[in-house]
Structures are given as structure tokens and as C-alpha cells.
């Protein structure tokens with residue numbers, strides 16, 4: 001089984017390769033890739049070993065082929081339909097974010113349960129009623145849901161998402177979700193990121 | 208040296224202990240804590256071993272003492288002054304977010320370089336001119352900066368932050384920052400979170 005940190009590194013290699021290709025670089029070795037990413041070349045080779053034989057001994061990897069290989073592994077060679085649940089601060093900040101579309105993630109719709117928001121247009125999307133979520137998910141063939149509701153509403157909203165058959169949730173609410181086997185949840189936790197920084201400052205002061 | 212994943216687990220133990228204390232639980236064993244977090248009790252004991260001897264053999268840990276110990280390690284026993292650079296979608300979404308203040312992180316000010324935003328009030332904060340950042344950081348004794356500017360402006364903004372003496376940056380821009388030794392950067396990358404989800408769906412389909 002491939003670890004999340006390997007998947008995260010594949011995302012980073014993918015971006016580095018895109019930059020190299022833009023600069024006209026045709027070949028790259030695992031040493032070179034390791035140097036750019038601040039890793040060991042053994043780590044780079046190990047990451048790729050899960051997925052088959054990419055490079056040729058001595059020549060290294062062709063940047064175009066390697067990027068394409070990684071795109072296929074991460075699913076970046078296709079388009080993904082994404083829906084946001086919760087049209088508040090975070091939900092609305094995510095609408096029209098160009099970086100998502102650049103990687104194939106298209107924010108198709110946004111839902112809320114607040115009557116004063118339903119039907120309103122926010123940037124390029126009209127807020128839809130959460131009660132219509134399952135029909136809408138089917139119509140737009142939603143693959144991934146982003147959860148941007150308050151913590152106390154998160155589990156109930158996740159249960160609704162799971163019922164629609166969607167298998168992947170990006171959760172911004174600071175509440176761990178119970179989901180069945182076969183559903184993936186990635187948890188954003190901005191407060192914990194700040195705690196990693198306060199830990200760093202505190203541990204430096206104690207030295 | 209303590210790894211980031213250990214620090215992340217400390218944040219999680221801290222929240223679990225807060226819940227246990229709310230429910231009136233006075234003692235907790237490493238087994239119990241491991242069960243709640245879905246870890247091994249060896250991992251729990253190893254995480255704490257970096258920081259000294261917390262529990263007593265047989266009794267386990269007192270929830271209040273353990274939470275206090277973790278608060279001191281993470282720096283959650285004090286208040287932190289935080290500034291946001293960039294008053295756009297993300298920057299404004301973060302203003303007045305209650306979860307930050309609940310953990311001692313106070314968003315004191317927000318900066319921008321767009322004349323049409325400077326001086327405007329957004330929720331509880333007035334947008335300040337980026338040119339005044341160093342004086343303002345000193346006045347408010349800023350400890351941590353949150354970077355919410357476009358990718359192409361991120362490195363230059365980070366250089367300004369480093370010059371003020373602030374040692375910790377939470378970066379939302381999808382661009383890795385060069386900062387001197389002794390400055391910590393935590394990188395938020397929402398697009399990569401979506402890629403971890405597309406990887407999950409793709410790898411399941413290939414099985």
C-alpha cells in the first residue's frame with residue numbers, strides 16, 4: 001500500500017516536472033529530482049518503484065513521460081467534478097480558484113441549507129438547496145465533495161454525501177468524520193498548522 | 208528531533224483530552240488514548256517520551272496534567288499575535304475565525320498592497336498598507352504571519368516578513384518559499400489535497 005507521503009511527493013514531482021518541461025529540459029535523473037526536492041535519490045526511486053519501471057539505467061527519466069506517468073497515477077489525466085457543501089467564508093473563497101481547474105478539478109456547484117443564501121449567485125455559481133443534493137450530484141456526475149459547514153453539521157452532511165455514492169471528501173470542519181470503508185477523507189486543519197508553528201517557536205525558545 | 212507527525216498527533220491528543228475532561232474523565236491510559244486515536248499505545252508512549260515522564264505506571268495519565276503538559280509543549284499556554292498578508296478571498300475568509308482564538312491565535316491585522324483595499328474595514332479589521340508592515344508588526348508584537356497573496360508575490364512578501372524578525376509563516380500560496388534557517392514555514396496546499404483524493408479514487412478503480 002502506497003503511503004500518503006508518497007502520494008504527496010508525487011504531486012510535488014509532478015509540479016517540478018512541469019517547470020522543467022517549461023524550461024525545455026528533456027531528461028532528469030533521480031539524483032537531479034532528489035536535489036530539487038531536498039530528498040535522497042533512494043527515496044525518489046522508491047516512490048516510483050511502487051508503480052513500475054519508469055526510467056532507463058544511465059539515461060534517467062524523460063520529463064514528458066515521467067510527468068504523464070505520474071498524471072495517470074494521481075488521476076490528473078482526466079477531469080473531476082467537485083461540489084462544495086456550505087456557502088460561507090471558506091466555501092465562497094474556493095469558488096473560481098484557478099489552481100483547482102489547472103489540475104482538472106472543476107467546482108460545479110455549491111450547496112447550503114440557509115434559505116437566505118439558496119438561489120443567490122456567488123461569483124460563477126448559484127447556491128443550491130442541500131435538499132436537492134442527491135439529484136444534482138447525479139446530474140453533474142460529482143466525484144468529490146468539499147465540506148465547508150460548521151463542525152456540528154459536518155457528520156450529518158458527510159452522511160448525506162456518502163449516500164449519494166461519492167467516495168471522496170475534503171473536510172474543512174475541525175471534526176473527524178465517520179465514513180464507511182471505501183470512502184476517503186482528507187482533513188484540512190488550519191488551526192493545527194498554526195500549532196505546528198507555535199510548537200516550533202516554543203521549542204526554539206526552550207533550547 | 209521531534210517529527211512533524213508527532214507534533215500533529217500532540218495537537219490531536221490535546222483535543223481528545225479536552226473532550227475527555229468535558230465528559231468528567233480524570234484518568235486515561237496510553238491504551239485508551241491509542242484506541243480513541245486509532246494508534247498503537249507504543250506510538251502514544253513514544254510521542255510523550257520525547258518530552259519527559261508524564262504518566263505513572265499502572266495509573267496512566269491524569270487528563271488535566273497531560274493536557275497542560277501538551278499545552279506547554281505546543282505553546283498553547285500563551286497567546287499568539289498573528290497577521291495576515293493579502294486581503295483577498297482566503298485572507299478575508301480567515302478574519303474572525305473562532306477556532307483560531309479558541310487555541311490562543313489572535314488575528315490582529317491584515318495587510319494588502321491594493322490601494323482600493325487599504326483603509327477599508329473587512330469584518331473586525333481595517334486593511335493596512337503593506338509598506339507599514341514592519342512598524343505595525345513591532346507595535347502589535349506579531350509572532351506569526353499568514354501569507355495569502357498570489358503565488359508570484361509570495362517570495363517577496365516572505366522576504367519582507369523575515370526582515371521583521373517574525374520566525375513563523377503559514378503559506379497558502381502554491382509556491383515553496385526560500386527562508387533562512389531558523390524560520391519555520393507551514394505550507395497549505397488545497398489542490399494537492401484534492402490530488403490525494405483523485406489518487407485514491409483512481410487507484411481503487413485500477414484494482
Ligand SMILES: NC(=O)c1ccc[n+]([C@@H]2O[C@H](COP(=O)([O-])OP(=O)(O)OC[C@H]3O[C@@H](n4cnc5c(N)ncnc54)[C@H](O)[C@@H]3O)[C@@H](O)[C@H]2O)c1
Pocket residue numbers: 085086087088089090091111112113114117130147148149150151153156157172173174190191300301302304306
Ligand atoms: N473561516 C475560516 O477561516 C476557516 C478556516 C479553516 C476551517 N474552517 C472550517 O470550515 C468550516 C466552514 O467555515 P466558515 O468560516 O466558512 O463557516 P460559515 O459559518 O461562514 O459557513 C458555513 C456555511 O454552512 C452552511 N451550513 C450549515 N449547516 C449546513 C448543512 N447541514 N448543510 C449545508 N450547509 C450548511 C451555513 O448556512 C453557512 O453558509 C467550519 O467547520 C470551520 O470550522 C474555517
Ligand SMILES: NC(=O)c1ccc[n+]([C@@H]2O[C@H](COP(=O)([O-])OP(=O)(O)OC[C@H]3O[C@@H](n4cnc5c(N)ncnc54)[C@H](O)[C@@H]3O)[C@@H](O)[C@H]2O)c1
Pocket residue numbers: 093094095097099292293294295296297298318319320321324337354355356357358360363364379380381397398
Ligand atoms: N481562493 C482559494 O480557494 C485558495 C485556496 C487555496 C490557496 N489559495 C492561495 O492563496 C493565495 C491567496 O488566494 P486568494 O484567492 O485569496 O487570492 P486573491 O487574489 O483573492 O487575494 C490576494 C490578495 O493579495 C494582495 N496582494 C498581492 N500582492 C501583494 C503583496 N505583495 N503584498 C500584499 N498584498 C498583496 C492582492 O491585492 C489581493 O487582495 C493564493 O496564492 C492562492 O493560490 C487560494
